[in-house]
Amino acid sequence: MILLDGLKISKKRNEELKDKIDKLILANKRQPKLIIIQVGNNPASNSYIKSKIKNSTLVGIDASLLKYEEDITEEELLNKISLLNLDHSIDGILVQLPLPKHLNERKILDSINYLKDVDGFHTYNSGLLFQKQRAIHAATPEGIINLLNEYKIKVEGLNAVVIGRSNIVGFPISKLLLDLNATVTICHSKTKNLKFHTKHADLIIAAIGKPLFLTKDMVKKGVIIIDVGINRLEEKLVGDVDFENVKTKASYITPVPKGVGPMTVNALLENLYKLYLIHENL
Ligand code: GUN
Numbered sequence: 001m002i003l004l005d006g007l008k009i010s011k012k013r014n015e016e017l018k019d020k021i022d023k024l025i026l027a028n029k030r031q032p033k034l035i036i037i038q039v040g041n042n043p044a045s046n047s048y049i050k051s052k053i054k055n056s057t058l059v060g061i062d063a064s065l066l067k068y069e070e071d072i073t074e075e076e077l078l079n080k081i082s083l084l085n086l087d088h089s090i091d092g093i094l095v096q097l098p099l100p101k102h103l104n105e106r107k108i109l110d111s112i113n114y115l116k117d118v119d120g121f122h123t124y125n126s127g128l129l130f131q132k133q134r135a136i137h138a139a140t141p142e143g144i145i146n147l148l149n150e151y152k153i154k155v156e157g158l159n160a161v162v163i164g165r166s167n168i169v170g171f172p173i174s175k176l177l178l179d180l181n182a183t184v185t186i187c188h189s190k191t192k193n194l195k196f197h198t199k200h201a202d203l204i205i206a207a208i209g210k211p212l213f214l215t216k217d218m219v220k221k222g223v224i225i226i227d228v229g230i231n232r233l234e235e236k237l238v239g240d241v242d243f244e245n246v247k248t249k250a251s252y253i254t255p256v257p258k259g260v261g262p263m264t265v266n267a268l269l270e271n272l273y274k275l276y277l278i279h280e281n282l
Helices: 006-026 043-059 074-086 104-110 123-130 137-148 170-179 194-199 260-279
Strands: 033-039 062-070 092-095 158-163 183-187 202-208 224-227 230-233 236-238
Touching: 006 043, 006 137, 033 043, 033 074, 043 062, 043 260, 062 074, 074 104, 092 170, 104 123, 123 170, 137 170, 137 224, 137 260, 158 170, 158 194, 170 183, 170 202, 183 194, 183 260, 230 260
Parallel strands: 033 062, 033 092, 158 183, 158 202, 202 224
Antiparallel strands: 230 236
């Protein structure tokens, strides 16, 4: 079994990104800038945002958090975003999800200028992905593909089973794997006989949101496992995969934490840099 060490790979890629940004700053270019918008005080969001800001700073991206009260109106939030859209010093705007129920998530994500859509959640950017055009991809799917590439894992021809169909992970990763010529099955909460599908999988992307959901009896020997879950269980962080038991059958497997999580943050920073290059005509 080979551990897919997302922390190590993300550090390497972050350092490469830092080198590129350092060179630009030495050449008197402006600093890349990311704005994160948070509404309310969701504890999981607090911890994700902390990591995004810390890693931005490490690579030389100027990242700031705009934190608003839970009861901000949709109109107020849309007005804030439209001002950020007009500010030429800002390369990326990230609205941390989930948003409170009274805010229309789709309307807010689509109010971000698609050239500042660092998360790749804008309807236009997700449309580009489905037309196989160059686009900013959602950070978690992009981070997973980067991790597979770094370990030289070829997905062409593999039976890939994606569990979960969210706009953030399941759906876009399915399209990225399909574009790499995997045979992709998307499973979800209404799937009958999930085990039938997982048992035949060469590659499993677990994005379910249930702790230790994927067990040893559900996978075949030699399977490649990518665990997207981050769940708190008895004060410990665990994935959607029963790592300790599944690892005995896997050829490659990501740990939780230190697997997909840091690769997601790295992909986000690389996205911000891509947008910066567009804005600066570089
Ligand atoms: N909430 C959970 N995952 C994400 C993500 O990738 N981006 C944002 N903005 N919010 C999230």
